[in-house]
Amino acid sequence: MRFVLDGLTVFFPYDYLYPEQYEYMKELKRALDAKGHAALEMPTGTGKTITLLSLITSYQLAHPDVGKLIYATRTVPEMEKVLAELKGLQKYREKCLREDSAAGDEASAVAASSGEYERGSILALGLSSRKNMCIHPAAIEGADRE
Helix, strand or coil: CEEEECCEEEECCCCCCCHHHHHHHHHHHHHHHCCCCCCCCCCCCCCHHHHHHHHHHHHHHHCHHHCCCCCCCCCHHHHHHHHHHHHHHHHHHHHHHHHHHHCCCHHHHHHHHHCHHHCCCCCCCCCCCHHHHCCCHHHHHCCCCC
């Protein structure tokens, strides 16, 4: 779904948005607008990851000067889940932008013809420690890949 939150078009790759997710996004946007910090908490299983990624990447698209999002996780499997969510979000956003262009949305048509969709791409990098990537026997021996 795509919706507007306080003037920001938010790309959210699912059909349903929980009220808690919407409130979470409002608080994140408020912190970004104020160029401040935020500490937000939601229960397990309420979609914190996709909520944060949807709002932040939509904000970055609208405000290219905002900078990077650094998302840290404790384990490699957690990082892989985040990157999978981000990949799905990227596909959804690209689909929306293509549909806008095909429907004759003037701003999208201009963006498509000028190559600005590249600006709309999400660049993500998953980093891990040497113990999870190195093939040297001494490093592997003590590796904890969780």
